Amino acid sequence: MTEREKKIKDKKTTVGILGLGYVGLPLAREFASAGLKVVGFDIDDKKVKTLNSGRSIIKHVTHSQIKKMVKASMFGATTQMARLKTVDAILVCVPTPLTQNREPDMQFIINSSKTIAKHLRAGQLIVLESTTYPGTTRELVAPILESTGLKAGKDFHLAYSPEREDPGNKNFTTKTIPKVVGGLTDKCRDMACELYNVAIDKTIPVSSLEAAEATKILENVYRCINIAMVNELKVLFDRMGIDIWEVINAAKTKPFGFNAFYPGPGLGGHCIPIDPFYLTWKARQYGMPTRFIELAGEINTNYASLYYNKNDGSAE
Numbered sequence: 001m002t003e004r005e006k007k008i009k010d011k012k013t014t015v016g017i018l019g020l021g022y023v024g025l026p027l028a029r030e031f032a033s034a035g036l037k038v039v040g041f042d043i044d045d046k047k048v049k050t051l052n053s054g055r056s057i058i059k060h061v062t063h064s065q066i067k068k069m070v071k072a073s074m075f076g077a078t079t080q081m082a083r084l085k086t087v088d089a090i091l092v093c094v095p096t097p098l099t100q101n102r103e104p105d106m107q108f109i110i111n112s113s114k115t116i117a118k119h120l121r122a123g124q125l126i127v128l129e130s131t132t133y134p135g136t137t138r139e140l141v142a143p144i145l146e147s148t149g150l151k152a153g154k155d156f157h158l159a160y161s162p163e164r165e166d167p168g169n170k171n172f173t174t175k176t177i178p179k180v181v182g183g184l185t186d187k188c189r190d191m192a193c194e195l196y197n198v199a200i201d202k203t204i205p206v207s208s209l210e211a212a213e214a215t216k217i218l219e220n221v222y223r224c225i226n227i228a229m230v231n232e233l234k235v236l237f238d239r240m241g242i243d244i245w246e247v248i249n250a251a252k253t254k255p256f257g258f259n260a261f262y263p264g265p266g267l268g269g270h271c272i273p274i275d276p277f278y279l280t281w282k283a284r285q286y287g288m289p290t291r292f293i294e295l296a297g298e299i300n301t302n303y304a305s306l307y308y309n310k311n312d313g314s315a316e
């Protein structure tokens with residue numbers, strides 16, 4: 001057993017989580033419950049104070065869970081980024097919105113990478129969890145971290161593991177949703193898997209950073225396009241006097257080859273309308289339009305305006 005493995009096994013590894021929102025906080029809870037000390041980092045002073053007083057900031061992590069973690073000294077939040085030096089692993093869970101031009105807004109990933117670079121020390125494991133286009137970790141994050149003179153894959157370890165959090169889902173939690181992991185090197189990936197295996201039931205190693213980044217984008221593109229399809233059929237079936245809900249429920253009795261998606265303006269989460277456009281932006285560099293994504297975006301936007309413009313408040 002390596003010294004690192006022993007440290008994890010003996011629960012002497014400290015995990016830093018950068019970005020304490022819908023993704024970062026449940027992750028902090030899982031590591032703390034598994035017995036690893038967690039330091040949460042955020043730029044939002046109010047959030048940090050609330051958490052340290054033993055209160056939660058999101059619905060699906062309860063006040064009592066936070067209180068218990070804080071009381072047991074398994075979790076503490078801070079805005080003091082210099083403390084990043086003290087942790088063994090840093091999991092980055094910062095936002096990835098779109099700009100006004102519907103292009104990836106990378107400011108949070110860039111800023112958090114710069115912050116980490118200021119305090120980076122040899123031996124640390126850095127894992128990006130934010131949803132983003134394939135290539136982000138290698139092309140954007142690695143150079144910022146390497147500006148310190150430390151070399152990724154040699155002096156420190158770099159991995160990408162997409163968060164598949166589904167807030168409020170009663171059947172699956174952060175712990176039970178398998179975690180896909182890609183590394184800059186095989187060693188980086190294995191180190192990240194080792195760490196996640198302490199808190200998450202199952203890790204799925206993949207061959208590269210880009211495969212892990214693309215996995216998350218595929219999942220969200222898949223939802224976005226299928227929801228667009230049923231949104232379009234909803235409008236058509238309405239005109240034909242057919243109840244789409246009855247049709248979907250009948251179709252889903254087929255035991256293979258059909259997954260049910262339901263019409264709606266919200267696309268089942270705020271990420272679905274955004275994340276696919278990260279791929280659209282990247283695809284331009286490869287001279288390839290992502291026509292499915294563009295069309296799905298257009299149909300879903302039209303459906304949402306139809307939905308909200310209805311006087312009875314419902315498109316059903």
Ligand SMILES: NC(=O)c1ccc[n+]([C@@H]2O[C@H](COP(=O)([O-])OP(=O)(O)OC[C@H]3O[C@@H](n4cnc5c(N)ncnc54)[C@H](O)[C@@H]3O)[C@@H](O)[C@H]2O)c1
Pocket residue numbers: 018019020021022023024041042043044047093094095096108111112115129130131132163164165166167269271
């Ligand atoms: N919310 C979800 O259900 C969900 C599910 C899967 C994946 N994701 C992805 O996970 C990522 C995070 O999403 P979220 O919903 O948790 O966002 P969020 O807005 O709830 O939380 C992000 C946190 O990061 C903090 N932050 C911003 N910049 C920072 C910096 N430089 N240093 C430290 N902290 C910083 C913010 O203050 C905030 O507390 C996004 O890429 C998102 O697409 C979200």
